Amino acid sequence: MxxxxxxxxxxxxxxxxxxxxxxxxxxxxxxxxxxxxxKGRAMHWLRIERAVEGTFPEVSVKFRPVMCQQCGEAPCxxxxxxxxxxxxxxGLNAMVYSRCxxxxxxxxxxxYTVRTFNxxxxxxxxxxxxQLNPDVSVRVDGVMEKCTFCVQRIKEGQRTAKGEDRDxxxxxxxxxxxxxxxxxxxxxxxLEDPESKAAKLSKSPRARHLLADLGTLPGVxxxxxxxxxxxxxVS
Amino acid sequence: xKRRTFLKTSALAAGASLLQSCAEDxxxxxxxxxxxxxxxxxxxxxxxxxxxxxxxCGTRIRIVDGDARKIEGQPDHPINxxxxxxxxxxGLQDHYNPDRVRTPLTRSGSRGSAGPLxxxxxxxxxxxxxxxxxxxxxxxxxxxxxxxxAYVDALLARLTQALGAAPPAIGQVPGAETERAAxxxxxxxxxxxxxxxxxxxDYVLSIGPAFLDRGHQPVQGTWAMAQVRSATxxxxxxxxxxxxxxxxxxxxxxxxLPIRPGTEGVLARAIAGALAEGGLLREGSQAxxxxxxxxxxxxxxxxxAATCDVPAPTIARLAAELGRADRPLVLAGGSAALTRxxxxxxxxxxxxxxxxxxxxxxxxxxxxxPAAGYDFRDLGEIEAGARSGGTxxxxxxxxxxxxxxxxxxxxxxxxxxxxxxxxxxxxxxALYADVLLPLHSDIERFGAVExxxxxxxxxxxxxxxxxxxxxxxxxxxxxxxxxxxxxxRDALPWDSxxxxxxxxxxxxxxxxxxxxxxxxxxxxxxxxxxxxxVLPEKLAAFDGPEPPASTADGELTLVLFESAKYGDGRGANxxxxxxxxxxxxxxMWSSWAEISVADSxxxxxxxxxxxxxxxxxxxxxxxxxxxxxxRPGTVAVPLGGGYTDYGRxxxxxxxxxxxxxxxxxxxxxxxxxxxxxxxSLRRVGPGDPAIYGRGLRDAExxxxxxxxxxxxxxx
Numbered sequence: 001m002x003x004x005x006x007x008x009x010x011x012x013x014x015x016x017x018x019x020x021x022x023x024x025x026x027x028x029x030x031x032x033x034x035x036x037x038x039k040g041r042a043m044h045w046l047r048i049e050r051a052v053e054g055t056f057p058e059v060s061v062k063f064r065p066v067m068c069q070q071c072g073e074a075p076c077x078x079x080x081x082x083x084x085x086x087x088x089x090x091g092l093n094a095m096v097y098s099r100c101x102x103x104x105x106x107x108x109x110x111x112y113t114v115r116t117f118n119x120x121x122x123x124x125x126x127x128x129x130x131q132l133n134p135d136v137s138v139r140v141d142g143v144m145e146k147c148t149f150c151v152q153r154i155k156e157g158q159r160t161a162k163g164e165d166r167d168x169x170x171x172x173x174x175x176x177x178x179x180x181x182x183x184x185x186x187x188x189x190x191l192e193d194p195e196s197k198a199a200k201l202s203k204s205p206r207a208r209h210l211l212a213d214l215g216t217l218p219g220v221x222x223x224x225x226x227x228x229x230x231x232x233x234v235s
Numbered sequence: 236x237k238r239r240t241f242l243k244t245s246a247l248a249a250g251a252s253l254l255q256s257c258a259e260d261x262x263x264x265x266x267x268x269x270x271x272x273x274x275x276x277x278x279x280x281x282x283x284x285x286x287x288x289x290x291x292c293g294t295r296i297r298i299v300d301g302d303a304r305k306i307e308g309q310p311d312h313p314i315n316x317x318x319x320x321x322x323x324x325x326g327l328q329d330h331y332n333p334d335r336v337r338t339p340l341t342r343s344g345s346r347g348s349a350g351p352l353x354x355x356x357x358x359x360x361x362x363x364x365x366x367x368x369x370x371x372x373x374x375x376x377x378x379x380x381x382x383x384x385a386y387v388d389a390l391l392a393r394l395t396q397a398l399g400a401a402p403p404a405i406g407q408v409p410g411a412e413t414e415r416a417a418x419x420x421x422x423x424x425x426x427x428x429x430x431x432x433x434x435x436x437d438y439v440l441s442i443g444p445a446f447l448d449r450g451h452q453p454v455q456g457t458w459a460m461a462q463v464r465s466a467t468x469x470x471x472x473x474x475x476x477x478x479x480x481x482x483x484x485x486x487x488x489x490x491x492l493p494i495r496p497g498t499e500g501v502l503a504r505a506i507a508g509a510l511a512e513g514g515l516l517r518e519g520s521q522a523x524x525x526x527x528x529x530x531x532x533x534x535x536x537x538x539x540a541a542t543c544d545v546p547a548p549t550i551a552r553l554a555a556e557l558g559r560a561d562r563p564l565v566l567a568g569g570s571a572a573l574t575r576x577x578x579x580x581x582x583x584x585x586x587x588x589x590x591x592x593x594x595x596x597x598x599x600x601x602x603x604x605p606a607a608g609y610d611f612r613d614l615g616e617i618e619a620g621a622r623s624g625g626t627x628x629x630x631x632x633x634x635x636x637x638x639x640x641x642x643x644x645x646x647x648x649x650x651x652x653x654x655x656x657x658x659x660x661x662x663x664x665a666l667y668a669d670v671l672l673p674l675h676s677d678i679e680r681f682g683a684v685e686x687x688x689x690x691x692x693x694x695x696x697x698x699x700x701x702x703x704x705x706x707x708x709x710x711x712x713x714x715x716x717x718x719x720x721x722x723x724r725d726a727l728p729w730d731s732x733x734x735x736x737x738x739x740x741x742x743x744x745x746x747x748x749x750x751x752x753x754x755x756x757x758x759x760x761x762x763x764x765x766x767x768x769v770l771p772e773k774l775a776a777f778d779g780p781e782p783p784a785s786t787a788d789g790e791l792t793l794v795l796f797e798s799a800k801y802g803d804g805r806g807a808n809x810x811x812x813x814x815x816x817x818x819x820x821x822x823m824w825s826s827w828a829e830i831s832v833a834d835s836x837x838x839x840x841x842x843x844x845x846x847x848x849x850x851x852x853x854x855x856x857x858x859x860x861x862x863x864x865x866r867p868g869t870v871a872v873p874l875g876g877g878y879t880d881y882g883r884x885x886x887x888x889x890x891x892x893x894x895x896x897x898x899x900x901x902x903x904x905x906x907x908x909x910x911x912x913x914x915s916l917r918r919v920g921p922g923d924p925a926i927y928g929r930g931l932r933d934a935e936x937x938x939x940x941x942x943x944x945x946x947x948x949x950x
Contacts, residue, residue: 021815
């Protein structure tokens, strides 16, 4: 079995947000405009969180990209009355947009607050509509959405491998955030394949789950920041 | 036969016959419309060159049914190594921007306003531009370029030379003029920029440059820091950032020194002194050259601590860490180059590398040659001269918006004989245009960019990836057409931009076989061998002024910076970037002013309140962002807000902080001093900015959030 997962090395994240724009570009995520953004309705599927600690001049900031954690025990799934959000056999928390009736129970139940709701139909003034990715449906008002691990890229990778009569190889599939990242923060792969880079990194002593004590068993694993130590070889 | 069986059988038979008819493509009942060669619905990836800044990252464009759908970095490109920044990712919204200029335009009203503009045929637009240039006297012809392509700029330089005019002025990354001047004081006359081999360093001290936010090579810098932290050099490296503002680079750094702005040079001199006195010089250290450059005794650590507001033990420790590192590197310039004494600060930081034997070694400093070998000047040289009347040709630049108000661009363009703008949008400069000639987008054009700020000369090349959407042209083609119309075929003999670019490329890099050009065009990039940075036998003592940063009592120091999403403002017309929460403040759709907790308390300011910032030059009103990382006594405002036009996404959003800056220059140069203006701050009232609210932001929550995974647990 496959369990798609992502390892996020926060030690390398510079907070440049290239991933956030890449995600919107790949997944037809709408921009809502200033007035809606003021109401907290910006639609990003991926955000850069900052943890600020200390007071001036001893201030430190850590960046952390947060997207849907693709939980193994997902709090969003059992509350959907119409099965719009469900668990795939590859470990994804998937969304069927056409089933969604907009109860927003799933967003209410998500401890990571990564689900966003379409309060209005998206607008793409001509010719901005021509940038839309034809592999991803454009969501209309009343529909919930969130990060899919770029499921269209997963499917494309699987189709390509099948067409070439081979298995999907580690590294074949890259979500848009991972492709964009110059710092190579994201490593995507099959956590059930012990030889995959993601699976190996997930065993690192630096590996952490976000809000691990909730028991959601996320498919996203964070590698904690490292300290600089002149005497330690970390390679 | 039962009814149900009959229906089933009929359905199967009908399905089978349909399948049969679909067996070959030609037998589709409805033929799909082919908008472009290639199969419908099938994606292709074509190479292109990012033109959102001067860095020259190689991109690849996903094209489906003739339309570009996604921009990514070329995986093996020598500059960006597969990555791209937010601005580069948003290049699609440059191409598909609903406010792009679609045909040549001419003005029938007064300059400085959006209308009325009338459409022109290209023939007439070029003829009008050529007539205006022909009517100008050579000494009053001002050519300004945004510096997006050295190959276009080289054509402009040929044209101005043929006309007997001064060379084109190239808009540059803030601080670049000063960085060039400082490097020339070490390596001798020339206009090279320092280039840093960050990826191979194991200890990086950056005195000024927020090289991960923007700067010369933001994507390469990001990639390089990932290498530093991946223990490429044997162990995880360290980044120390000395900068007055807590930029993204400072936040990312292992250690941030919130230094008093304008005192970066003193810190650098003290570190150099501590290296020499602490016996931390290494084999190959150029201590003699350093002391020729700075003959006076270095300030003591205690003196520097008092001046810079950095603790003395920290300075001593940094010197020791630098001295003991295997491949230490000191970056110079950036924000430190933008104060009145920027040249001193930049040179003092750069010169530490002499003591670290850092010139021309792995993980050290080398030179980035001036691109494509053409003559140019700084924008400040035009501003410093007396300007009356004059004819301006502005190519992909917006000096009215990106230069300080005190540099007088509005007045100069209002009083000009003629203003010809080559651009894609009605930006602040285009509001003054008599003729506006619209350009291909990055992905529509033949891309030829020679990167700066990189040790090995690197040229990114790509053919156009998509057909032009509108009646636009390549800027290089326009220059060639103007050359022909002005009877300058001798200077500009080429029929197309790619032929001109190839001629310039071959003259510099071809080994006689002609293969380098076509290889680069197919592969996306060409890299030449690194130019040697040859140190001279002797250096002249630095005689430039070392004025301290001075603001009057009770005033705050203004710090202007390029944010990752707006840059100098070019990102402001893209909705993805407007709605992108700023990494440090999470502000969206607006400018902001970063204010320290201490200053906010004395004035009763809270995040989101509107504050008025006033200088001798002007005033702006923006929402405040109270930040724990803001240095007391400073107000930091991003560039890139306050457009009156530039399309629906940029117009009337935020304010342009350059309205606060007068004509001050970095002493000894013509570069604008963007850091150090004295300002006063006053709360105006409550504001209502868009601030991104999501996240697990409470600091208290972090320890829970980072609770360790159960070892070997199921995930």
